[in-house]
Amino acid sequence: MELLKINEALNNYIRPGTFPVAVKMATAAAEVPPKARMPKRDLGLTMPVCQGVAAARRLGWVIAMGKDDMLCPLGALALGLVPARAKFADGSFNIPPWVKNQEVRARLNHNLPRLEYGRYTHLVLSPLHRADFDPQVIIIYGNPAQVSRLVQSTIYSTGEPLISSSAGGFACGSEITVPLLTDKCQVIITGGGDRTMAQAHDHEIAFVAPMSKMDALIEGLEATHKAGMRYPTPSFLMYQAQFPPAFAELMDYLQQDD
Numbered sequence: 001m002e003l004l005k006i007n008e009a010l011n012n013y014i015r016p017g018t019f020p021v022a023v024k025m026a027t028a029a030a031e032v033p034p035k036a037r038m039p040k041r042d043l044g045l046t047m048p049v050c051q052g053v054a055a056a057r058r059l060g061w062v063i064a065m066g067k068d069d070m071l072c073p074l075g076a077l078a079l080g081l082v083p084a085r086a087k088f089a090d091g092s093f094n095i096p097p098w099v100k101n102q103e104v105r106a107r108l109n110h111n112l113p114r115l116e117y118g119r120y121t122h123l124v125l126s127p128l129h130r131a132d133f134d135p136q137v138i139i140i141y142g143n144p145a146q147v148s149r150l151v152q153s154t155i156y157s158t159g160e161p162l163i164s165s166s167a168g169g170f171a172c173g174s175e176i177t178v179p180l181l182t183d184k185c186q187v188i189i190t191g192g193g194d195r196t197m198a199q200a201h202d203h204e205i206a207f208v209a210p211m212s213k214m215d216a217l218i219e220g221l222e223a224t225h226k227a228g229m230r231y232p233t234p235s236f237l238m239y240q241a242q243f244p245p246a247f248a249e250l251m252d253y254l255q256q257d258d
Contacts, residue, residue, distance in 0.1 A: 001215050006138070007128045013221040014149055014231055016142050018057040019127035022135035023176055025079065025120040029066070032122050033132060036064035048072035049079065049123065049172035050190075050198035056125040057141060063125040072193060078173035079123055080115035096169060098192075112170060113177040123176070137179045138214060140207045141200070147187060149231045150207045153220030154185050162187060169193055171206065179210045185217070 003022065010020055026032055037055075039047045047055075048071050052063045070076040073095065077084055087093060091105030099105050128138065140150065151162050162185055164174070169191035178186055188206040195202075209217055228234070 001218060003128055003131055003135070006214055006218060009218045009221055010128075010140065013225050014140065014142060014146050016140055016146060018141050019060060019129065021053055021056045021139040022126045022128045022131035022133070023137040023139060024124040024133050024135050025115065025176070025180065026064075026122040026124055027120055029121055031133075032064040032124060033062055033126070036062045036124060036126075038064050038066070039069040046071040048193055048197050049075035049176070050194040050200075052123065052125050053139060053172070053175065054198040054200070056127055057139070060127045060130065062127075062130060065123045065125075066121055072172075074112065074170055075172045078112060078114055078170065078177045080117045080119055081121075083117045084109075084114060096192075108167065113173045113181060115177055115180065135211055137176055137211065138209050139175050140209075141204050142207065143203050144205060145233050146231055147205050147207045149221070149224070149229060150209075150217070151187065152224050152229055153217050154209070154213070156220030156224055157216050164188065167191065175206055175208045179208050183210050183212055185209045185213055
C-alpha cells in the first residue's frame with residue numbers, strides 16, 4: 001500500500017496527535033536521504049534515538065543518525081551501531097542506574113533486543129507523509145484509546161492477541177529493533193528516556209508495525225470502524241439521567257399552565 005494512503009487511513013481512523021514516523025535502517029551512508037538532518041553535522045549535537053523519533057513526529061523533520069550522532073549507548077547498542085562489549089554485558093557500568101544491583105543489570109542488558117552489529121550504518125526517520133524511501137517499520141504515538149483501535153485492527157484478521165514486553169525504558173529497542181527481529185506489531189509503554197529526553201507526554205504510548213503488516217492493519221482499521229469500533233470512542237447516551245430533586249421541582253413549576 002502507498003505510504004500516503006496509509007497516512008490518510010491513520011488520520012481518518014486514529015487521528016494521532018503527532019505524525020506517524022517511517023523508519024528505515026540503512027546499510028550505507030548513500031541510503032541517507034539528501035534532505036535528512038544529521039544531529040552532529042547539522043545541529044551541532046548528539047541525541048538519543050527517542051529524541052530523533054520525537055523530532056520526526058513533532059517537528060516534521062527527516063532525521064538520519066549514525067554512530068557519531070548517538071548520545072545514548074543503549075540506543076546505539078539496540079540498533080547494532082556499536083558492539084556489546086564485555087563490561088556492558090556483565091553490568092559493570094551503572095546503566096541503567098535504577099535496577100537493584102549489577103546482577104540484575106547484567107540480566108537486563110543480556111535481554112536488550114539488539115540488531116546484528118555492523119549490519120546497518122544509519123537510522124533514518126521521517127514523518128510518514130514525507131517519507132521518500134521504503135520504510136521497514138511505522139511508529140505511531142497515541143493515547144490508550146487510539147492504540148486500542150490499532151490493536152483491534154491488528155487482530156481483526158488473525159484472532160491472535162498482540163503480545164508485547166516492557167522494561168520501563170529502552171523504547172527505541174521496542175519500537176525499532178523488536179519489530180525488525182520478530183516481524184510483529186508491538187505496543188510500547190514508553191519509559192524514562194522517552195519521557196525525560198524526548199518529552200513523551202504522560203498520556204502517550206506507542207504502537208509499532210513492520211511494513212509487512214500494514215496492509216492487514218489498514219484493512220482491519222476500515223473493517224472494525226464499520227463494525228462500530230471508533231475513535232473518538234462513541235458514547236452511549238440513550239439513558240435517563242438523574243438530577244437532584246430540586247431540578248424536577250423547578251421543571252414542574254416552569255411547566256405549569258398559567
